[in-house]
Amino acid sequence: MIFRRPIKHCRECGTAVAYRLPDDGDTRERAICPACGTIHYENPLMVVGTVPVLGERVLLCKRNIEPRWGKWTLPAGFMELDETTAQGAARETDEEAGARIEIGPLFSLLNVPQVGQVHIFYLATLLSDRFDPGHETIEARLFREDEIPWDEISFRTVKKTLEQFFADRRAGRFGMHSFDIL
Amino acid sequence: MIFRRPIKHCRECGTAVAYRLPDDGDTRERAICPACGTIHYENPLMVVGTVPVLGERVLLCKRNIEPRWGKWTLPAGFMELDETTAQGAARETDEEAGARIEIGPLFSLLNVPQVGQVHIFYLATLLSDRFDPGHETIEARLFREDEIPWDEISFRTVKKTLEQFFADRRAGRFGMHSFDIL
Ligand SMILES: [Zn+2]
Numbered sequence: 024m025i026f027r028r029p030i031k032h033c034r035e036c037g038t039a040v041a042y043r044l045p046d047d048g049d050t051r052e053r054a055i056c057p058a059c060g061t062i063h064y065e066n067p068l069m070v071v072g073t074v075p076v077l078g079e080r081v082l083l084c085k086r087n088i089e090p091r092w093g094k095w096t097l098p099a100g101f102m103e104l105d106e107t108t109a110q111g112a113a114r115e116t117d118e119e120a121g122a123r124i125e126i127g128p129l130f131s132l133l134n135v136p137q138v139g140q141v142h143i144f145y146l147a148t149l150l151s152d153r154f155d156p157g158h159e160t161i162e163a164r165l166f167r168e169d170e171i172p173w174d175e176i177s178f179r180t181v182k183k184t185l186e187q188f189f190a191d192r193r194a195g196r197f198g199m200h201s202f203d204i205l
Numbered sequence: 206m207i208f209r210r211p212i213k214h215c216r217e218c219g220t221a222v223a224y225r226l227p228d229d230g231d232t233r234e235r236a237i238c239p240a241c242g243t244i245h246y247e248n249p250l251m252v253v254g255t256v257p258v259l260g261e262r263v264l265l266c267k268r269n270i271e272p273r274w275g276k277w278t279l280p281a282g283f284m285e286l287d288e289t290t291a292q293g294a295a296r297e298t299d300e301e302a303g304a305r306i307e308i309g310p311l312f313s314l315l316n317v318p319q320v321g322q323v324h325i326f327y328l329a330t331l332l333s334d335r336f337d338p339g340h341e342t343i344e345a346r347l348f349r350e351d352e353i354p355w356d357e358i359s360f361r362t363v364k365k366t367l368e369q370f371f372a373d374r375r376a377g378r379f380g381m382h383s384f385d386i387l
């Protein structure tokens with residue numbers, strides 16, 4: 024996770040910036056360069072991931088990185104510039120679990136304004152039960168609903184997505200769900 | 206719109222950065238500071254907006270800013286750090302059209318990887334036909350489907366969202382739709 028620190032220097036020229044209202048009618052303070060005038064915008068980050076399913080079971084990864092080292096998560100990570108949300112979700116699933124999947128429909132969108140993030144999860148079908156976790160993952164494992172380590176889930180967005188997944192499965196119909204984690 | 210330029214200087218200390226692979230296993234080149242070691246990540250930007258509906262008609266705004274000055278758009282803009290996607294969509298609708306709305310369900314998610322953006326539109330119900338456009342808008346106007354200026358729409362994400370809106374309305378059911386604009 025990236026924690027937001029104030030911008031100190033201009034990305035264009037390196038001069039120390041000052042936070043103030045721009046002159047263009049903008050109503051928010053931005054980091055503005057007194058030397059070259061560059062206005063630096065800070066925007067939410069997108070986290071993209073999957074709910075990888077094999078029959079009755081869902082794939083979780085035990086985190087080998089901070090924050091939440093040793094906790095269980097759905098495969099997910101920061102979206103990169105040159106990919107779509109679905110491509111990013113599939114890439115993270117490959118990187119963190121080494122899992123072969125077929126990506127499915129968009130399942131959840133979760134706002135986390137306290138950290139300036141939007142998390143998006145896609146349903147995915149696992150094509151194999153063989154995994155090859157990357158260096159960010161201690162262990163990749165399949166869980167039935169009654170085996171999910173609910174008290175050891177890394178993030179509220181992951182917990183909410185898993186809860187909704189099992190609720191939808193019981194209802195026999197998967198929808199697209201929005202949540203605000205406040 | 207923000208066009209991405211390479212990062213030239215470190216946001217922490219102002220030193221000139223170099224693009225190279227980090228030492229942490231990352232497989233992409235990042236702007237890294239040779240002085241303080243800060244790794245600068247660049248991530249997609251989220252654009253949030255609404256499809257504001259009053260009976261048979263949809264609200265469009267004639268842009269008073271570049272790019273696409275003078276073209277028609279749905280109210281939309283860059284999401285800010287301290288808001289949810291729905292709050293951002295409502296804020297942009299207020300700023301660009303001065304329109305009073307009740308925000309509805311998530312309607313479209315459009316990837317535009319060529320510019321590193323993800324656009325999200327919510328359905329919205331207009332509570333009044335009186336508008337008070339801000340400085341970014343020349344004119345805010347309601348259009349029936351047969352009045353939409355299809356050749357004068359500002360962005361492909363807006364055109365796609367409008368097309369899908371009218372298709373869903375004809376079908377009598379509004380869904381949630383994902384598109385990749387490649
Ligand atoms: Zn500068």
Ligand SMILES: [Zn+2]
Pocket residue numbers: 215216217218219220238239240241242243
């Ligand atoms: Zn530095």
